[in-house]
Amino acid sequence: MGTAKLLDSQWRSSYVTQRLKAFAQRCRERGMSVTPQRLGVIKALLTCENHPSAEEVFVRVRRHQKHISLATVHRILEQFCRVGEARKVTPLHDTARYDGHVEPHHHVVCVGCRCVRDVEIPEADRLLKSIPNLGEFAVLGGSLEVYALCAKCRSKSQKTSNRRNSRPKTKSEAACLSVQAT
Amino acid sequence: MGTAKLLDSQWRSSYVTQRLKAFAQRCRERGMSVTPQRLGVIKALLTCENHPSAEEVFVRVRRHQKHISLATVHRILEQFCRVGEARKVTPLHDTARYDGHVEPHHHVVCVGCRCVRDVEIPEADRLLKSIPNLGEFAVLGGSLEVYALCAKCRSKSQKTSNRRNSRPKTKSEAACLSVQAT
DNA sequence: AAATCAAGTAGTAATTATTATCATGTAGTT
DNA sequence: AACTACATGATAATAATTACTACTTGATTT
Ligand SMILES: [Mn+2]
Ligand SMILES: [Mn+2]
Ligand SMILES: [Zn+2]
Ligand SMILES: [Zn+2]
Numbered sequence: 001m002g003t004a005k006l007l008d009s010q011w012r013s014s015y016v017t018q019r020l021k022a023f024a025q026r027c028r029e030r031g032m033s034v035t036p037q038r039l040g041v042i043k044a045l046l047t048c049e050n051h052p053s054a055e056e057v058f059v060r061v062r063r064h065q066k067h068i069s070l071a072t073v074h075r076i077l078e079q080f081c082r083v084g085e086a087r088k089v090t091p092l093h094d095t096a097r098y099d100g101h102v103e104p105h106h107h108v109v110c111v112g113c114r115c116v117r118d119v120e121i122p123e124a125d126r127l128l129k130s131i132p133n134l135g136e137f138a139v140l141g142g143s144l145e146v147y148a149l150c151a152k153c154r155s156k157s158q159k160t161s162n163r164r165n166s167r168p169k170t171k172s173e174a175a176c177l178s179v180q181a182t
Numbered sequence: 183m184g185t186a187k188l189l190d191s192q193w194r195s196s197y198v199t200q201r202l203k204a205f206a207q208r209c210r211e212r213g214m215s216v217t218p219q220r221l222g223v224i225k226a227l228l229t230c231e232n233h234p235s236a237e238e239v240f241v242r243v244r245r246h247q248k249h250i251s252l253a254t255v256h257r258i259l260e261q262f263c264r265v266g267e268a269r270k271v272t273p274l275h276d277t278a279r280y281d282g283h284v285e286p287h288h289h290v291v292c293v294g295c296r297c298v299r300d301v302e303i304p305e306a307d308r309l310l311k312s313i314p315n316l317g318e319f320a321v322l323g324g325s326l327e328v329y330a331l332c333a334k335c336r337s338k339s340q341k342t343s344n345r346r347n348s349r350p351k352t353k354s355e356a357a358c359l360s361v362q363a364t
Numbered sequence: 365a366a367a368t369c370a371a372g373t374a375g376t377a378a379t380t381a382t383t384a385t386c387a388t389g390t391a392g393t394t
Numbered sequence: 395a396a397c398t399a400c401a402t403g404a405t406a407a408t409a410a411t412t413a414c415t416a417c418t419t420g421a422t423t424t
Binding site for chain 2: 007012051105107108110111116117118119120121123124127128131133134135136137138139140141142143144145146147148149150151154
Binding site: 033035037067069071075 | 375
């Protein structure tokens with residue numbers, strides 16, 4: 001038996017206060033101004049236990065800021081992801097991907113072009129089998145998503161390594177980069 | 183060093199022929215009629231190495247079936263997922279979720295209501311650290327997505343266990359089931 | 365202090381992915 | 395060949411996200 005366990009809300013709340021305390025500080029270091037909207041979003045995001053959607057964050061912030069715009073929440077959340085203040089639970093796809101290969105297996109995803117490849121990782125399978133439950137959750141299976149850079153994107157990012165963020169920000173941009181299929 | 187490795191296209195092509203051979207058979211067993219559209223979609227899906235999107239499948243099928251509709255492709259792909267003929271690479275979210283917790287960690291996702299919880303799995307972290315690369319991919323990190331059933335959904339699915347598929351099929355349906363946040 | 369400037373936002377339009385609707389077509393059966 | 399339940403095409407509707415634009419505000423310069 002392993003040491004896997006749920007992170008409890010006690011842990012979470014101490015993490016939250018720690019993160020919240022220095023938020024304004026970190027903003028200034030990054031040259032971002034500290035606005036009520038940004039404070040509202042980071043607070044809602046950290047406070048909410050639920051991996052909330054943009055919409056959910058919006059609703060929460062609006063409790064205290066009647067006039068905040070949903071578009072602003074989207075913008076701020078994406079910005080937070082760029083600067084490392086938040087992350088998407090699934091940065092993998094903007095749109096669903098399908099796989100004809102239905103036996104259990106894992107994936108590598110290139111964070112540059114978002115191409116996906118199948119991977120076999122027996123250790124991960126063994127690991128998953130060794131976890132029958134996580135707190136109240138009855139484990140059914142799982143999938144290891146490995147984030148990586150493919151060869152093309154590695155060479156590409158060397159040339160542009162001094163640019164700002166190499167991750168494509170818009171769908172159209174991502175589409176331009178994406179590798180052509182057969 | 184472990185035994186993790188990419189599944190090569192040689193493996194894939196034998197898998198494809200094997201799957202394709204009995205496809206019509208399996209359809210009939212499930213009471214699904216075998217249409218040119220479904221044949222086109224399964225073939226495109228299996229042939230294409232790329233974990234294609236619905237749009238990409240659509241483009242491929244259209245090469246041979248000029249008049250096929252994108253809506254049909256969506257419909258068929260979702261159906262394939264329901265009957266086990268395909269799977270979403272990320273069945274997790276219909277819409278992006280955000281997390282204020284940026285340190286590396288893993289997630290459990292309830293396949294019923296799609297609620298998400300943080301998990302700590304040191305073995306998975308060790309495992310990931312032990313894989314510096316996968317073929318041409320330079321590994322950066324990764325995340326284990328554990329699929330599970332939460333307590334609520336377990337009791338719910340007992341009552342409705344003889345229904346068809348317990349997974350919510352539409353967003354509105356999922357919304358109805360989803361657990362209320364604080 | 366007035367003018368200038370830049371960053372950020374609200375409100376809204378546009379875009380994109382997905383699902384619903386419904387009239388028509390067809391695969392599987394008799 | 396005829397029948398019928400299921401499938402499809404065409405299109406509308408919905409939902410998530412992003413783009414656009416005018417406006418606000420606070421800082422900087424004159
Ligand atoms: Mn796959
Ligand atoms: Mn998390
Ligand atoms: Zn790449
Ligand atoms: Zn659940």
